[in-house]
Amino acid sequence: MKKVNCENSMYFLSKVLFQSLLLMLCCFSAFVIAKDNVVDGSSNQVRPNFVWLVSEDNNRDYMRLYKEGGARMPNVEQLAANGLVFNQAFSNSPVCSTARTTLALGLYPTMLGMGYHRPYQTVPLPEGVKPISQWMTEAGYYTSNNVKEDYNFVEPDGHWHRSAVGADWRGRKAEQAFFHMQSWNTTHEHKLHFPVTDVGKVDTKYASEDMKVAPIYPNTKTFRYTKARYLEQHEKIDAQIGEVIEKLRDDGVLEDTFIMYFGDHGGVLPGTKGYINERGLAVPLVVRVPKHFEHLVHNDFRGGKGLRVDGVVSFIDFAPTLLQLAGIDAAQKHIGKPFLGDSISLAALNNRNETYGFADRFDEKYDMVRSIRLGPYKYVRHFLPFNPDGLYARYRYKQAAFNEWYDMFKRGKLNDEQSSFFKVKSAEALYDLVNDPYETNNLADDRAYAKELITLRTKLHEKLASLPDLAVLPEKVLMENVAQIDFSYAREQQPLISALLDIAQWQLLPWSEVEHKIKLTLVSDKPWHRYWALNVALSFGKQAKSILPLANSISRFDSERLNRGRALQLLSVFGQGDVSAQFERILAADNNTIEDVYLLNMATQMKQVRGIPFDLSMKPSWQQPPADMKDKDRKWRLESVHNWLVDRIAYLTSN
Template identity: 20%
Template sequence: MSSTTTAPNIIFILADDLGWADLSVYGQTDFQTPHLDALAAQGVRFTQAYANSAVCSATRFALITGRYQYRLRGGLEEPLVRTAHKYGLPPEHPTLPSLLQGAGYETALIGKWHLGNLPTFGPLKSGYQHFFGNYGGAIDYFTHKPRVGEAVARDLYEGEVPVERVGYYTQLLADEASNWIRQQSAAKPFLLSLHFTAPHWPWVGPEDEAVSRNLTDIFHYDGGNLHTYAKMVRSLDAAVGQVLQTLQAQGLSDNTIVVFSSDNGGERFAKTWPFTGQKTELLEGGIRVPTLLRWPARLKPQVSEQVTITMDWLPTLLAAAGVAPDARYPSDGENILPVLEGQAPVHERTLFWRYKAQRQRAARDGRWKYLKINDNEFLFDVETDTLERANLRHQQPAVFARLRQAWADWNAQFLPITDEVITHGLSPDIQADRYAPDLATRGM
C-alpha cells in the first residue's frame, strides 16, 4: 500500500498494571477517569478483552509481533529482566511498526520498551523511527532511575542516547507525544505507540517528588496507599486526555484509530471487581484488562462482547491500514474488525496461557475456563462465576478433559520453559502460590 491521506493514523496507548475496574467506566467508584470514560462513550468498550500474559514484557512481545510470546526465547522470561541484554525482540522479526513503516507510516514509541536492552535490542531496531522513553520495566517517576541511588544511571533515552528531563514521567510522556503529533505531516499516516509506566510502582503521584526522593526502594512493597494510587491513575487519565485534545486540535480525530489497553491485570492497589486475582496470576483479575477502541470514520460506539487478546491488534490494525502481514510469520491473533463493523457475528474462540515454568496454565473456550495452579486443577464457568469460586471439573468431566488436552496440544507447539530459563529469570516463587491453599478448597 502506498501512503495516502485516507490511511488511518494509529495511536496505541498502553497502561502498565492497570486493573480491570480502575476506570470509572469499568466500575471504579473511588475516583473518576473522565477522559477515558469519554473515549469509551465515543468508541468500542470491550467486556472480554485479555492480555497475552499476566506480566509486562511477555504481553509486549505478543503486541508487537501479533503472536504468542512463547515463540521467542525472550518471551519466556516472564518478564524479561535479568537477561534483557542477551534475549529480546530479534531485530529481524517483523513487527507492527516495521510493517507499517514499510507501507509509508511514520512510527514512534514514546514510553516503555521492555523488550531487550542495547546494544542488541531496541525500538529503533524493530520498526520505530523515533523513541523517547525507558528500555527497562520500571523507573522512578521523578528521578527516572530503575533503582534508588545517586550512582544509578537514569533509564531515560531519546533514540539510543541517554537524556535528562525534569518532571513527572507520566506528564513527560504526554508532552512528548503531543509534541510529536504536532510535528506530523498530513501527507503521511503515523503509528504512535504511547506506552505509559503508570500506574506501575513505585507508588508516587504527580505532587509527590519529595516522597520519590525519600524512597529506599522503588519496588512495589515500598510505600503506597489507595489515595496515592488514585492520583497515579487520575494523572494517567489526564495525560490521555491531553494527547486526545492535541489530536483534536490538529484535526486528526476522525480518521485516527485510538486504542487503550493494559499489559496485564492490576497489582497491589488496583480494583479488579468482579474478578479475583491480580498481576502474575492467570485468574481473571490477572489477565482480563480494560480495553477501548475509537475510530469515528468507520466504527460506531458500542459495547463489544467479542473475546479478544493482545495479539489480535497486529492483524486488526494492519487490516485497518490496508497493509499485508508477513506471510513468513503468521499471526496467532485474529482481525476483529469484521465483528466490530457488524459484518460478522461475535464468535467463540479458544485462548491459552501459561506462566512460570507452567506452574500456572489456563484456557478460555466460550463460557468455560480451564485453570491449573501448581497441582490444583479447575473448571470454571466464567460467564456466571466471575470470581472463579465454583470448581465444575467433576460436574463437567468431558469439558474439563477436553480443555485440559487442548492446552497440552497447544503447549507442545511452543518453546519449552527449561531449567535454564528458570535459572536466568526471576525467582520461580510466584505470587499466585499464596492462592493455592484457598483454591484447593474451591470444590476440588
Template identity: 30%
Template sequence: MNRPNILWISTHDINPHLGAYAGVYPGAEYAVTPNLNRLAEEGMRFDNAFAAAPICAPSRSAIMTGCFPTSIGTMHMRTKAVPPPEVRLFTEYFREAGYYVTNNSFTDFQVPTPTSAFDDCSDTAHWRNRPDDSTPFFATFHGMATHESQIYLPEEEFSKRTAHVQDQDRHDPSLAPLPPYYPDTPVFRCSWARYNDLITEMDHWVGTILDQLEEDGLAGNTIVVFWSDHGLGMPRGKRWLNDSGLHEPLIIRWPDRIKAGSINTNLAHLMDLAPTMLQLCGIQIPTHVHAKPLLAADGTQIDQPNAYVYAARDRMGELEDMSRSVRDSRYRYIRHFHPDRGPMPHCDYPDHLDTWRELRILSSGEAGQRAKGLRRSLLTPLQRTLVAPAKPEEELFDLLEDPHETTNLAGQPRFDDTLARFRVAVANWQDTYGDLGLIPEDDLLEQWRPSGVWPQTAAPSAELTDSGVQARSTTEGAHVVWTADPPTSGLQRPGTPADRMGSPADAIGAPPQDGRTWKMLCEATPPPEDCEIWIKACRLGYLESEETAIPSHWPAPDALFHH
C-alpha cells in the first residue's frame, strides 16, 4: 500500500484572516497571503472550523487527543492533567503503523509529552531525517510568527521579525478593517496592521516548507494541513468564547484525492483532525475519541459530521472563569457560570499588551468623565462590554445577520425556543462527555496526585514466548518504548516537574531529551536481535518508568511484539 505522508503546518493566534477567505470571513480581504491562497486553490478550504478552547494549550490538547478538554481534564491554561488511561496523543497510532513522526517543535498539550509521542521532537525535526525514503512520515511544523506577543514588539524588533514582508505588502493602518467592538484609535489600527504583517510573514514561512516538499518530489503523495489554534491575540479574540476567539482557518490539500478549490461548509472542530488523519491513512479510529472524521477514506466530504461544535473557557493563568459555548451553522450560544465576573478581569500577561492596556486607559478615561458629571464618550456601548464589571449569564448571536456578534439575542422573546434548544445542547454535551470544570481545580489535582505526589508508570517486564517477545507495564494505559542507545551514565531515572521548576520547556510539557532514539515496541519497529536494548513505559500524565536493560538474546525480528 502506498500510504500517504502527512504534513501539518500550524500557526498561533489567528482567525481566518487569509486572502483565501475574502468575502467569507470579515476582514480577510485585508490579508496578503499568496502561499496559503494557492494552497486553498489546490485543496479544500473549511469555512466553519472552530477551536475547542480560545487559548493555546487546551485547544492543542483537543487536537492531539481528539477529546474535549473538559472531559479529560485539560481545560485549564496551563495545567498538567492526568487523562483517563485510554487517552493517548494520537501520533502514537501513526508510530505503531510504521510512520516516522516528527514535531518541530512546540508542544503545549497540557500533559508532559511522553517519549512515545514522536520519533523526533526538536528544532531540527524534519521528514528528511527519516530512516529511508520509503518510510511514510507525519511531520508537524509549528510557527510562532503570529503569536500575540509579536504584535506588540518594539519597532526595530518587529521589523526584524517581519523581514520577509515586502514594502508593497505592508498593511496600512489607516485601511485596517477594525471590528466594531474595537475603539478606532492609533493603538488598535497599528496592532491590526501589525497582526496582518505577521500573517504575511507566516505565509512566507509556509511557502518555504511547501517548496521543500516540492523539491523532494513528495507533494503528490502528501496530505498537507494548515491550521491555527484559536483567535487573534487581541481582546474579544484569544481568551473569549465568541467566534472571534474560536473561528479558525483550516485548509487540507491532497492531490488527486481532494478536489482542487473545493469548499467545505460543514461544522468542524479542529480536534476532528485527529480521526480524519487516521481515517485517510487507513488506521483504525479508537472508540474513545470524541472527535469525528471530516473526510472519508478517499478524501471526499462527509456530510454534516457535527450538528454542533463546542468550546469552553476555564482558568487562564490567574484569570479564574468558567463558560461554555455551542454553535450550529447559524447561532452561537454562550453560558457564563460566573456572570458576576467581568469578561476582561486582571490577567498579568495580556494586561501588558498594548490593546488590553488601551481599553483599560479608555475605560479609566470614561470614569474621569463621570467624575466631572459628563456623559461617557470614549467607548461605544458595545466596546464597554469588553471591560464591563460583569457579563450576562447567557449570550446568543446570529452569525449570519450579525457576524461581529454585536447584539445579544438572549432575553428577546422571539428567540426563546432557540435559546432553549442551545441550553439543552450544552447540558447534553456535559452529560455525554463529562465536565471536569465543575470540580474545583485543587480537588481535581488532589484526585490525580494525592498529596501532590506524581504517579509513576510501572517499569515494564519482558519475557520470551513462543510467539515472540512480550513487554508490559502493569500501569493501565501504559505503552512501551525501546532504544539501542546506551545510557550515558547508568540507567536513567525519571525526573519530576519540580526538578525543572521554572523551565519553559517544562511549562509547555516538552518531552524528555536524553540524546537517544526511542521507538515504539511494536510490530512496525521491532528491536534488533543482536544487541542489548533498554525499555521503559509511558502513560499520559504520569512520570515515565525507570528503564529496564534487556540482554541481546531477542528472537528473529519478524516475531510479533505485544504491549
C-alpha cells in the first residue's frame, strides 16, 4: 500500500473547506442582499418614475384628511402618512380642460386663447411649446395616460407613448423610467345628476342628517343628501387609487416612484366647479417621495414624515416641478416655480403665498372673472358683473340641489348669503379668507382694507396686461385668428389689450367720473373699445340712463353683432325697445356660430334677470355636423356647440 502524505492531504482538505466556506459566505451574502432588496426595495434605476393620480371635480374639504366630517380615504391617508400634505394647493382654473391645459403646458391658457371650456376649436401650439408628456417622452421616459386628456390645444403626435383605457407603465422597456397619469371620473359632477326622488330613498354610507352644508347653501334635506352621496364617491375613488399603488408595489417600483395625488379643480356641489371661489379652485395634493430618490428633495422632506406644507402651490408650478425632478432642462420658459427640489426647503416653500385664478366661458355660459390671492386676502375682478354666477346652464342645473337652490331663490326663501349667487355682482371684491372662507363679506368698500384693495387691484391689472390675457378680446376674434395665435400674436395684441383693460377699469370708478369717457368711447371707430365701454355702462345699471340714445343707435347700426346685443341689454334695463324682435334680427344678421353662443348668453341674462320673454327658433347653420365627418375631435366639439344652442333655445322659449 502506498503511504499517504498527511501534510498534502491536510492542505487539500483545508483548501476544500476554505472554498466551501467561501461559497457558503457568498450564498449567505447573496441571500442577505436579496432579502434587503425585498425589505428596502433597493434599485439600480438611475432616474425616478412619476405617477400622477387625479380625481375629478373635488375640493379638498370633502376629505377627512383636510376637514373633519369629510370622506374616509384610507389609501390617500396612507400616502399622506408617508409623504407630504399640501394645505394650500390650487388649480388656476375651476374646470377640467383649462385646468388640464395649465398642467400640461406650465402656461396660463388665457395667454394663448385656450381659456374656454370647451374650446370651439383647439389652438395649435406655438413653436417651442410642448406639453410635459412630450418633454418626458423626448427625454427617454416611457409615458402613459389612462385616460382623460381634455386639452385646449392641438395635440402633437406621439406626445404620449400610450394614452388609452387601461394604459399603464408595463409597456416600457426593462429599466426604463416612466411617467404615468391616471384620472378617474368617480367624483365627477355627473355623479350628482341623480333624480330628486333618490333623496331619502336611496341609502348612502354617510348619514345625510349628519351632513353640515356651507352657509351659502340652504340647509335642506336635498343638499345634505347630495353631500352624503358625494362623500361616498370619494370612498370609491380611494379604492381605485389603492389599486394603482398596490400595482406599483407588486412591480417592485414603489420606492422608485414619486406619487402625486390631486384633484383637477374644485367642486362639485352647486356653485363650485366653474366658479372662481375657493370651493372651485382649492384641491387636495398629497406627494409621496420614494426612498431611492429622496436625495432629489430637500432634507426637510425626506423620511416619509407625514409633513403638512402651508405654502401656496398651484397648477402653474406642476410642470417645472416634474421636469426638475426628472432632470430635464426644458428650453420652454414655464411661468411657475418648482415646489420640490434639493434646494427648496420647507421654510422657503411655506413663504409662498400667492396664486392666480381665471374663469371664462364654461360650456354655453359666458363670464370673465380673474382673481389673485396674496396671503389671507383674495381679490376678485368680475369683468362682466351683470352676469349672475347662477346664470342658467343646462349641465349645472342637472343637479337636484342646484334646481332646488334656484327655486328657493325665486320664491324668496333664501337669506342674503344664499341668494347672492343668483344676483348681479360687484365689479370687484376683496375677501379675508381666514375669517371669511366662503367669501360672503366683500371688503372692497371698507376703508380699513383700502391698502390691501389697491395693492391687489394693481397687481392683478398689471399681470393681465403683461401676460397678456387674450380673453379681453371676444372669443370670436380669437377663433377667427386661431391659426396665427402664438406669442408673437399676443405681443402684437398687447397694446390693444392694455387699452381695453384700462377701459374696463372704469367700472371701479364713480359714474360721474366715467360718464363722459364712456360717451366718447361709444363713438370710437374701434369696435372693441366700444364693446368694453358698453360692458362698463351696463355694469352701472340704471345710473347709465344718459347713455340710452347712444345705446339705441348702437343696437341698430353697429358693425359688430356683439356690440348691438350688449347695447340691447342696456336698453332692457330701462324697459325700452322691442327686445325680442330686435334680438332676433341681430341673431339672423350673421352665421358665426361661436358668436351666436355669446349672443344667446346675453338673451339668457335678459330673461333670467329682467324677465324678458323670447320667441326664437333654431337657425339652419346650427345643424349637427355630418355623421361621416373624418375629424372626430372636431365633430365632437361641433356636437357640443349644437347641444349648447339647442339648450339655450329651449330655455329662452320656456315659460
